[in-house]
Amino acid sequence: MSVEDRLSKAMRVKRKYESYLLSINGVVGVGVGGTKESPRIVVNVKEINEDVKRIPRKLEGVDVEIKVVGEVTAF
């Protein structure tokens, strides 16, 4: 797969699972991160809890990364 294909696949899969991921207790955001060459779905969480631990490590072949960001507030 080309770099563009990998990125657009990650974005497509992210959009598909976004509402599911955002409905999980503790999740504050979902985005496409990693690098252009190996993009991943990044799940930003307030803190690690039992629900967050159950998030799959891969979605349709795209890596899922969990990042603790605390609470996101207006700056």
Place this chain on the structure above:
Amino acid sequence: MRCSYCGGNIFPNSCARLGNEYYHYGCAIALATKIKRKYEEFLLRRRNVIGVGVGFRHRTGRLVFDEICVCVNVVRKEPVEHLRSADIIPEFLEVACTDVNEVGYIVPIGYYLRRRHRPAFGGVSIGHYRCECAGTLGGLIKIGEKDYVISNNHVMALENKALQGDPILQPGPLDGGTYPRDVIGRLEKFVKIKFGYGDNLVDAALALPLEGGVIGRIYGLGVPNGVIRPTLGMNVVKCGRSTGITEGIITEIDSTVIVRYRSGDARFIDQIKIERGYGRFSLPGDSGSLILSRDRKIIGLLFAGSRDVDVTYANVFENVVRELESR
């Protein structure tokens, strides 16, 4: 040739000058540092002197990288005849040359940006006259025929509660701005934030500046030239009221995030996430900063972040322009 400090061999293309002699680069710096430390107190007691260091020599306004000197930074240069003889900086300190440079008063950048500035410019404190907060004046944006001041809705429009024509202060009330003395413009329009259900694209507002009150330059970054779309891994820079000029990297695109406001939570889609990697890219008060690429094109509008972790969120600037134009 021999180094005048250690006596070792030096070559014309890899040596440094200090005063009238040539040295190894490291030897020149070591010797200059020794001399500088010895005379530091003596120099700092002189009129106008606010700093002393070891550095490159300026000659006719340009830096000369193979000449080391003791740099004396002064608030202002004055003609020798206006100075008492005790305040004149000697041309030589032992073997080292001095180089006197005018730098003005040095203030912590964070505080400088929190002060009142006329004309004001991008990167300084701004706020709605009735909020007890301060955000950042992003810069000037041309929409239609006029130049507008851009910042966030939550900085200039009280999270939807403000009215068109409300006074905007520079500095913001948190930094001592008061009505009517510090009015810089009037709220023109804002994109309403949907709290609870519904997706948001931007947290943006425009104010019409007073005639001549604001210039388009951003502190330390110049005037932006155009807009580009963000991509993953892109290097970015911003200047904000709280953390000044910082560089970061776009670590997430197409980011959806739930942001906590005073009025409640709001969901934003198609955002970019920025991290610096060490320290902080931004802190509260930087909201409203324009995020620029290395070649000074506008990428985004900073609006949120985490207090605990080095994570900053920004609106995509194309969305900001589109949403504001359609209001």
